[in-house]
Amino acid sequence: MFTEIKTIQSSDENVMKFVFEKDNAVAEAVLYKYPTYEDRTVICCSTQSGCPVGCRFCGAGDYFVRSLKAEEIVFQVDHCLQSQNIDASKIQKFQIMVMSMGEPLLNFKELEKAFEILYSKYPQAKLLISSIGPQINYEPVIQMAQRIPTVGLQFSVHESTDEKRDKLIPFKAKLILSDIAHIGEVFLIRTGRKPFFNYCAHEHNSSQQDADNIAKLFNPDVFEATISVVCERDESIAAANVRQRELASSFMQKLWEHGFSTRMFDPAGQDDIGGGCGQLWFVQNWMQNNQHLAMKSVGFGMEVVHAPKEELLAY
Numbered sequence: 233m234f235t236e237i238k239t240i241q242s243s244d245e246n247v248m249k250f251v252f253e254k255d256n257a258v259a260e261a262v263l264y265k266y267p268t269y270e271d272r273t274v275i276c277c278s279t280q281s282g283c284p285v286g287c288r289f290c291g292a293g294d295y296f297v298r299s300l301k302a303e304e305i306v307f308q309v310d311h312c313l314q315s316q317n318i319d320a321s322k323i324q325k326f327q328i329m330v331m332s333m334g335e336p337l338l339n340f341k342e343l344e345k346a347f348e349i350l351y352s353k354y355p356q357a358k359l360l361i362s363s364i365g366p367q368i369n370y371e372p373v374i375q376m377a378q379r380i381p382t383v384g385l386q387f388s389v390h391e392s393t394d395e396k397r398d399k400l401i402p403f404k405a406k407l408i409l410s411d412i413a414h415i416g417e418v419f420l421i422r423t424g425r426k427p428f429f430n431y432c433a434h435e436h437n438s439s440q441q442d443a444d445n446i447a448k449l450f451n452p453d454v455f456e457a458t459i460s461v462v463c464e465r466d467e468s469i470a471a472a473n474v475r476q477r478e479l480a481s482s483f484m485q486k487l488w489e490h491g492f493s494t495r496m497f498d499p500a501g502q503d504d505i506g507g508g509c510g511q512l513w514f515v516q517n518w519m520q521n522n523q524h525l526a527m528k529s530v531g532f533g534m535e536v537v538h539a540p541k542e543e544l545l546a547y
Contacts, residue, residue, distance in 0.1 A: 252304075285530070426454065429458070433460070
């Protein structure tokens with residue numbers, strides 16, 4: 233399977249990272265416990281080696297190697313559990329999220345195979361797809377979610393207008409925001425489960441106008457909202473600070489006032505092991521050392537979005 237596996241423990245004892253390497257690919261998974269593995273276990277795993285989408289706050293967004301096979305996706309989950317001797321049958325809340333590296337729906341055939349295997353192994357685990365919404369046929373995705381009752385769907389929205397979103401997510405073959413809203417409505421009707429949208433709040437997208445725009449696009453009776461802090465793709469810069477959490481909390485309140493059910497995602501381990509999904513310092517090093525395999529993504533060389541720094545921002 234993978235010829236080398238690195239285990240990186242965060243200073244936060246609740247999170248650890250695994251880097252999986254072989255001669256033609258690298259993958260990465262993050263394992264969280266809240267506060268024990270039996271209480272709640274979350275695994276974020278990769279579906280591609282690198283990513284072609286090029287999101288400008290993501291450390292995996294500059295290079296793409298290849299899509300991962302189903303067995304390579306499943307292996308990440310199995311290894312996370314086995315390495316810590318976790319008995320999956322005893323986990324009260326178990327989530328497996330394909331959101332660590334790669335665009336899952338650009339690798340749907342292998343993702344579907346992987347989800348079939350994961351559902352048979354861990355039937356109580358929630359299987360969450362986190363996607364930017366590529367322009368694909370969503371009928372097979374919805375059919376899979378009907379067949380596998382633990383599958384959830386989350387769209388990485390991150391901006392309140394298509395114009396701003398095009399700059400943040402330069403991948404061209406993606407749905408516009410109104411189409412994402414429509415797919416979400418279909419998903420709810422067909423599966424009975426609400427989809428999510430994820431929104432990384434930074435200093436230029438967290439105004440009242442942004443919240444109003446989102447409320448016009450997305451029906452709070454259909455979508456649930458996850459507000460994320462912006463992690464930092466450069467390991468030399470600590471991302472955790474009061475200001476970025478204030479931005480996320482403030483925007484979450486604005487959406488709550490519009491009727492959304494909201495939650496904040498503030499990933500542990502982001503500053504010492506790159507714990508946030510996509511903030512992949514070890515993968516960036518692998519890409520630099522294997523440039524003969526790493527193709528530049530559409531976002532390569534474009535302006536990077538950094539975590540908001542409290543000392544640079546006026547209140």
